[in-house]
């Protein structure tokens with residue numbers, strides 16, 4: 414037996430090396446993708462990263478998590494659902510969600526190969542590569558989630574990295590359009606750049622407390638999960654904390670928007686901020702509704718896709734605080750800040 418395994422080793426490594434060489438030579442033959450094409454791949458990747466959180470929430474809210482009761486196989490001994498092993502609708506939803514992982518992998522591969530082929534700057538290459546790694550980590554975390562029978566803390570740990578992936582896919586969408594060799598310029602004053610950080614950090618807290626609210630809430634993902642195995646916090650308390658942090662997130666982002674208008678930054682940045690505020694308001698309305706209606710099932714996927722959308726927009730806005738080689742609509746606020754400081758100093762001495 415051992416001899417057989419030993420004799421298989423070189424052939425497996427040989428196949429992997431051949432596959433790698435084949436992919437590499439295929440890449441080299443590809444035409445160099447235009448910036449527009451690279452941006453399109455990044456947008457598709459961002460949409461897929463957000464979309465899989467939506468299908469994931471469908472899994473949870475319909476209690477289909479154990480439609481496939483093992484991982485990477487669906488049931489012991491088979492990769493596809495076996496009739497009768499679980500309700501068929503649960504099998505369709507859970508198996509469909511797992512299949513989407515492959516769509517996501519293809520989207521990430523396209524985005525990575527495109528920026529590699531176009532020899533983009535390191536920041537873009539690293540983020541595109543990490544998107545692929547993130548998907549693999551998420552697939553493994555998804556498997557662990559099933560093995561741990563959907564324990565609330567692992568469901569949290571599985572959801573939050575997806576938001577990070579959405580955020581950085583959005584960052585890539587912006588950075589891809591810049592000229593790699595041009596110097597980096599600040600597109601807004603330093604105080605507003607701090608506000609983009611404030612918006613991002615408070616969003617992270619909203620997302621964390623949101624997943625905690627879910628962990629204490631009624632939708633565990635499977636009927637067999639007992640209330641004593643859920644997060645032991647009163648739903649009202651954690652939902653209130655979640656909503657209050659959201660008000661802080663909204664307040665900081667409204668302040669940021671007002672500042673962006675006051676100093677008249679590039680119209681595209683102001684537009685993203687406006688859409689973000691609209692997204693936060695709608696998401697807040699869905700949140701309040703779902704809380705007051707006792708968390709009906711249909712509200713959960715809506716709230717999850719809303720989270721992915723505001724996360725993407727917060728990422729877009731954060732990415733826009735600095736840009737490289739953009740058109741004259743962007744003023745260089747670092748120079749403006751320095752000129753303003755110099756004027757103040759001159760006034761003081763005179």
Ligand code: HEM
Nearest residue numbers: 620623624626627630656659693696697700701704713720
């Ligand atoms: C920008 C605004 C908001 C964002 C980004 C957000 C985000 C989230 C996230 C990520 C979750 C966890 C989803 C999951 O694990 O499936 C969640 C759950 C929840 N949120 Fe929000 N939320 C927002 C506003 C609100 C507001 C204002 C309320 C009102 C109280 C609220 C009430 C809830 C409730 C009740 C849950 C638990 C739902 C469940 O049991 O599945 N959310 N939220």
